[in-house]
Amino acid sequence: MRRNTGSHRSRAVVLAAVAALGAGLLSGCADDGDDGSAGSSGGGDSKGKTVVTVGTYGVMGFKQAGLYDEYTKLHPDIKIEENVIDPASNYYPQLLTHLGSGSGLADIQAVEVGNINEVTTTQADKFVDLSKADGVKKENFLDWKWAQATAKDGKTIGLGTDVGPMAICYRKDLFQQAGLPADRDAVSELWAGDWQKYLDAGKDYAKKAPGGAAFLDSAGGLFNAAVSGSSEVYYDKSGKPIYKDGPAVKKAWKLATDASASKLSAKLQEFTKPWQQALANGKFATVSCPAWMLGQIKEYAGDKYKGKWDVAAAPQPANWGGSFLSVPQAAKNKDEAVKLATWLTAPEQQAKLFEKQASFPSAQAAYSLPQVADAKLPYFNNAPIGKIFSQAAKDSPTQILGPKDAVIKQNFTDVGLLQVEQQGKSADEGWKAAIKTNDNALDQ
Amino acid sequence: MTAPSGFTPDTAAPPAGQGGAAPRAATAPAPDPAEQRRRDRRSRRYRLDVRWSPYAFVAPFFVFFAAFGLFPLLYTGWASLHQVELTNPTHMEWAGWHNYSRLWEDEFFWKALRNTFTIGVISTVPQLMMALGIAHLLNYRLRASMFFRVAILTPYATSVAAATLVFALLFGHDYGMVNWSLGLVGLDGVDWQNGTWTSQIAVSTIVIWRWTGYNALIYLAAMQAVPNDLYESAALDGASRWKQFLHVTVPSLRPTILFTVVVSTIGATQLFGEPLLFNTAGTATGGADHQYQTLGLYMYEQGWVNLHLGRASAIAWTMFLILLLIAAANALFARRLRKSQ
Numbered sequence: 126m127r128r129n130t131g132s133h134r135s136r137a138v139v140l141a142a143v144a145a146l147g148a149g150l151l152s153g154c155a156d157d158g159d160d161g162s163a164g165s166s167g168g169g170d171s172k173g174k175t176v177v178t179v180g181t182y183g184v185m186g187f188k189q190a191g192l193y194d195e196y197t198k199l200h201p202d203i204k205i206e207e208n209v210i211d212p213a214s215n216y217y218p219q220l221l222t223h224l225g226s227g228s229g230l231a232d233i234q235a236v237e238v239g240n241i242n243e244v245t246t247t248q249a250d251k252f253v254d255l256s257k258a259d260g261v262k263k264e265n266f267l268d269w270k271w272a273q274a275t276a277k278d279g280k281t282i283g284l285g286t287d288v289g290p291m292a293i294c295y296r297k298d299l300f301q302q303a304g305l306p307a308d309r310d311a312v313s314e315l316w317a318g319d320w321q322k323y324l325d326a327g328k329d330y331a332k333k334a335p336g337g338a339a340f341l342d343s344a345g346g347l348f349n350a351a352v353s354g355s356s357e358v359y360y361d362k363s364g365k366p367i368y369k370d371g372p373a374v375k376k377a378w379k380l381a382t383d384a385s386a387s388k389l390s391a392k393l394q395e396f397t398k399p400w401q402q403a404l405a406n407g408k409f410a411t412v413s414c415p416a417w418m419l420g421q422i423k424e425y426a427g428d429k430y431k432g433k434w435d436v437a438a439a440p441q442p443a444n445w446g447g448s449f450l451s452v453p454q455a456a457k458n459k460d461e462a463v464k465l466a467t468w469l470t471a472p473e474q475q476a477k478l479f480e481k482q483a484s485f486p487s488a489q490a491a492y493s494l495p496q497v498a499d500a501k502l503p504y505f506n507n508a509p510i511g512k513i514f515s516q517a518a519k520d521s522p523t524q525i526l527g528p529k530d531a532v533i534k535q536n537f538t539d540v541g542l543l544q545v546e547q548q549g550k551s552a553d554e555g556w557k558a559a560i561k562t563n564d565n566a567l568d569q
Numbered sequence: 570m571t572a573p574s575g576f577t578p579d580t581a582a583p584p585a586g587q588g589g590a591a592p593r594a595a596t597a598p599a600p601d602p603a604e605q606r607r608r609d610r611r612s613r614r615y616r617l618d619v620r621w622s623p624y625a626f627v628a629p630f631f632v633f634f635a636a637f638g639l640f641p642l643l644y645t646g647w648a649s650l651h652q653v654e655l656t657n658p659t660h661m662e663w664a665g666w667h668n669y670s671r672l673w674e675d676e677f678f679w680k681a682l683r684n685t686f687t688i689g690v691i692s693t694v695p696q697l698m699m700a701l702g703i704a705h706l707l708n709y710r711l712r713a714s715m716f717f718r719v720a721i722l723t724p725y726a727t728s729v730a731a732a733t734l735v736f737a738l739l740f741g742h743d744y745g746m747v748n749w750s751l752g753l754v755g756l757d758g759v760d761w762q763n764g765t766w767t768s769q770i771a772v773s774t775i776v777i778w779r780w781t782g783y784n785a786l787i788y789l790a791a792m793q794a795v796p797n798d799l800y801e802s803a804a805l806d807g808a809s810r811w812k813q814f815l816h817v818t819v820p821s822l823r824p825t826i827l828f829t830v831v832v833s834t835i836g837a838t839q840l841f842g843e844p845l846l847f848n849t850a851g852t853a854t855g856g857a858d859h860q861y862q863t864l865g866l867y868m869y870e871q872g873w874v875n876l877h878l879g880r881a882s883a884i885a886w887t888m889f890l891i892l893l894l895i896a897a898a899n900a901l902f903a904r905r906l907r908k909s910q
Contacts (some may be wrong), residue, residue, distance in 0.1 A: 212851050218873040220657060225658040247656040397849040398737070402744050528656075532875060539850055543857035547763045556857065565677055566875040569652055 180231030186482030239531025283449030285487030289415030345538030350413030360527030416485030442520030689837030842864030
């Protein structure tokens with residue numbers, strides 16, 4: 126009998142422990158959603174500072190350019206934490222799930238240009254309208270950049286950070302050896318106005334291609350560059366997808382497959398390891414060069430090619446890539462987040478970011494600032510990149526974006542053109558494969 | 570043997586139906602009604618305790634299973650009957666069997682199914698055969714056997730991500746180690762990424778590398794349970810080591826082999842990380858021509874790249890049903906095996 130009551134007691138203890146454990150685990154899981162903002166319980170840390178979290182993909186450069194430090198010096202009661210999700214392809218689905226559940230969001234969330242239209246059209250009610258924030262000036266930004274993150278009802282959910290105005294980066298030494306003009310103005314002149322001229326120059330280059338280096342890195346890169354110069358690409362004005370017969374897509378496809386058929390391309394896939402290795406080994410002479418590409422070239426080509434690369438204007442002004450900063454309604458420190466996002470995207474800060482990280486400003490007001498206007502990069506033979514890229518940015522057309530831009534673009538380059546270039550299929554087969562994959566992706 | 574003091578045969582066997590305390594209770598005065606009630610209550614509580622406590626003890630598992638296993642399973646099934654997009658996951662539109670009938674006509678789905686099957690075969694079969702061989706070798710008396718046992722398990726302990734990224738480099742076209750070594754023996758480099766078979770073999774290599782040691786250890790454990798006299802008598806009959814392996818080891822290991830086949834088959838059906846990361850561009854297409862896109866990868870692409878949650882759920886449920894089929898086939902096979910013995 127006594128033994129029984131004894132075990133009763135211990136059993137009760139065990140049960141209580143189990144229950145407590147279970148409850149602890151359950152509440153632990155319930156808390157999980159907030160983990161995205163690491164360590165910011167309730168938005169304040171032990172020293173009573175407000176922690177503002179910034180969610181980004183890849184390197185956006187704010188931290189590297191010292192902007193966070195500068196801001197916290199100006200606002201001693203603020204602490205900034207950045208949560209980087211890498212690779213970028215994991216970032217967007219996570220952002221969507223967090224938006225759907227309304228938890229786990231950082232105070233500021235970056236959005237890539239390929240996704241901004243989908244976010245703006247389907248999720249606008251989940252974001253703060255930044256056009257009404259203090260200190261935000263619409264006229265500071267490029268018109269088309271501002272328009273990209275503005276919903277039909279006039280609500281602007283993202284402030285532009287960088288843009289990707291297009292140039293062509295080329296190996297000056299290789300051009301010289303191949304008997305082409307090497308001076309950047311002469312090179313720009315060589316293909317001014319038409320991407321076809323760029324291919325023609327490539328054919329001249331190929332006759333005397335020095336050291337087995339191909340003319341350009343990849344058909345995919347050329348496709349993206351050419352397509353980015355049109356205002357209607359994958360969607361028309363009414364929002365209907367036109368990737369099957371849009372003139373811009375067809376023209377760029379022809380260019381890219383021609384380049385491949387004329388063996389001008391090194392048959393790489395951009396941003397992959399082999400592509401990086403080819404840069405390091407000098408396996409191609411030109412690459413379509415949005416401003417952010419400069420950093421990639423510098424990093425992977427390395428010291429060996431310092432001064433051998435140069436930057437010329439692209440055949441047509443175009444923009445490829447760029448990002449926005451947005452503040453979700455569910456952010457813990459909405460007001461502070463809006464202030465920080467406004468500050469980070471102000472022209473002065475964008476100019477600093479350009480100076481340190483070569484992210485080209487979407488704030489046109491920054492173009493006249495000395496950090497941009499007088500910018501020259503020693504690595505690129507002291508090319509006046511500020512001038513080249515501001516010109517391209519100002520001349521770029523306002524692009525009509527669609528919700529699935531990112532997916533469509535990826536299927537054209539990573540399925541269609543890759544089949545042509547790397548699997549040796551015909552341009553026609555590649556096109557059909559890309560269209561089929563896109564149809565499947567867009568079909569609901 | 571002496572009986573302990575106070576021990577008498579009378580009290581040694583209490584009357585049937587009464588507890589061990591019966592003799593003393595019989596001599597004690599009849600309990601008052603309050604005491605009786607308390608006892609009743611206690612014994613009722615005792616019975617309840619015996620009856621329900623085990624459930625309480627196992628409850629946490631079931632609660633968690635319901636929350637994180639059963640509910641997602643059922644919810645996925647429910648979602649698969651709707652059109653749901655990740656851009657607005659709470660908005661569901663009834664679609665009936667559309668997602669499933671669509672899969673039936675979806676060439677990408679069939680391709681993924683085929684790829685899953687071929688990659689499954691070319692990874693599982695060599696893997697298990699090699700594991701059997703390695704286990705056989707490790708079963709011999711050898712120096713530092715513990716070291717070897719731990720060593721063959723290390724690939725299993727590495728993360729899929731790390732292993733796959735390294736292998737993707739090894740299988741690189743221009744600067745990969747594999748092509749470099751092929752070049753040493755005068756062979757042309759192979760474009761591992763782009764061929765259908767080559768890419769599938771490359772992906773299988775990663776799987777084989779990671780799991781062979783694990784299976785070898787399972788076999789080794791089973792082998793050590795095989796009675797030594799079987800080998801001795803086989804040896805007396807003049808059976809070679811190879812003959813012993815074929816006629817003693819393998820038959821004794823049959824249930825273990827069956828187990829590993831099932832586990833590996835399930836693993837192969839769910840193959841995901843290796844083909845995803847083998848693509849150096851990090852996309853979910855499984856190569857330019859979807860040549861190594863598995864079902865898992867296709868589900869991921871539909872759900873998290875194309876954002877069609879409903880269709881991804883339908884793929885998930887189809888995979889689940891395929892696994893059930895495999896399990897059923899296996900059960901049949903196992904029963905046959907038992908009968909034939």
